[in-house]
Amino acid sequence: MKIKNLLSISAFCLIVISCSSSTEDSADQNSSQNDTSTTTEAMYFPPSNSDMWETKSISNLGWHQDKVQDLLDYLQTKNSKSFMILQNGRIVMENYFSGHTATTPWYWASAGKTLTSTVTGIAEQEGFLNIDNKVSTYIGTGWTSEPLAKENLITCKNLLTMTSGLDDSLGDDVTPANLKYKADAGTRWAYHNVYVKLQDVVASATGQTWSQYFNAKLRDKIGMTGSWIQSGDNSVYWSTTRSMARFGLMALNNGSWNGTQIINFNYFQSATTTSQNINLAYGYLWWLNGKSSYHLPQTQFQFNGKLIPSAPDDLFCALGKNDQKIYVVPGKKLVIIRMGDAADNVNLALSDFDNVLWQKINAVIN
Structure with a gap:
């Protein structure tokens, strides 16, 4: 009798152990599947012919919901009109302030330089131009007031990299009389509005207007809306935050x-x-973080350290007057947008706002 009881108890224990092991294996498998689904989640792209957009919750990402309000309060006090975070293409945050809405256009200012850089590259890949060629190959000589030998040193790549050598102290006017020699092309970096001549290069090389080529080759292909609007000496892009x-x-x-x-x-x-x-x-009209030094507009001084110390090293960004921002962080699969008025004082690109804003963003996402 005792032997039978002992056998029954042993059998019961084996069943319990087996079930427990099966449950743990199942849990491990589910955990592994969840980890895999997180790491292999496909990049999302919203439809090009619709404003529908998939979203993702902060809780799903394991971010800090309790830090979101501090970020939003900071954006509000710093004259923001819109703020958006995409993670792996999906909208995680989309906020509007002071009557601005998802359908209200706003100007990109110099953040739109990156549009010019991109379309110049498209024109090159289609065989219309070569960025290593001199600018005068496409728009003729006399587009500056430099001696011809000096003008012929300026290539399209010089315009893409802000190394034209033209005098940046003369304002945004890009008529020939205002484009004067300061240094040989390639020997001096200076933030200068002369980059807009690339739009003339693209128009001349393709035989289309700048807007026609831009719309067909970039805007319409990715479902953007918006248009170029003349503002003083600049053609400025206006669009929605999305x-x-x-x-x-x-x-x-x-x-x-x-x-x-x-x-x-x-x-x-x-x-x-x-x-x-x-x-x-x-880069080519893009700003880059994580480098050992940087220069800013309107100065020849070299600042040591990273462009935005609190931001990830792999960040690259489009920066526009009065704090228009496109931050791209490949390592975290993030795109972050900020549109609005100047956070503090009027500025051409970078300001202290970038560093503090990233401290607030880090508190949410890390």
Whole structure:
């Protein structure tokens, strides 16, 4: 009798152990599947013909919901009109302030330089131009007031990298009389409005207006809305926040949109890599973080350290007057947009706002 009881107890224990092991294996398998689904989640692209957009919750990402209000309060006090975070293409945060809405257009200011950089690259990949050629190849000589020998030193790449050598102290006017010699092209980095001549280069090389080519080759292909509006000596792009985010999403994917390569991969890699040895934090009209030094507009002073110390090193960004921002962080699959009025004082690109804003963002996402 005792032997039978002992056998029954042993059998029961084996069943319990077996069930427990099976449950743990199942839990481990589910955990593994969840980890896999998280790490292999496909990049999302919103439809090009619709404003529908998938979302993702902060809790699903394991971010800190309790830090969100501090971020929003800071954005509100700093004259923001809109703020958006995409993670892996999906909207995690989308906030509007002071009567601004999802359908209200706002200007990109110099953040739109990256649009010009991208479309120049598209024109090159289609065989219309070569960025290593001199600018006068496409728009003729006499586009500056420099001696011809000096003007002929200026290539399209010099305009992309802000190394034209033209005098940046004379304002935004890009008529020939205002484009004067300061140094040989390639020997001096200076933030200058002369980059807009690339739009003339593209128009001349393609035989289309700048807007026609831009709309057909970039805007319409990724579902952006918006248009170029003349403002003084500049043609400035205006769009909704979501349109700016679409462009940022294409940039996150190295110039690709939902499997279609909009801009040549190698060109885009060059555009978001140090382009010359003077300002290490500058590519082809893109700003780059994580470098050992940087220059800012309207100064020849070299600042040591990273462009935005609190931001990830792999961040590259489009920065526009009065704090228009497109931040792209490949390592975290993030695109972050900020539109609005100047956070503090009027500025051409970077301000202290960037560093503090990233401290607030880090509190949410890390």
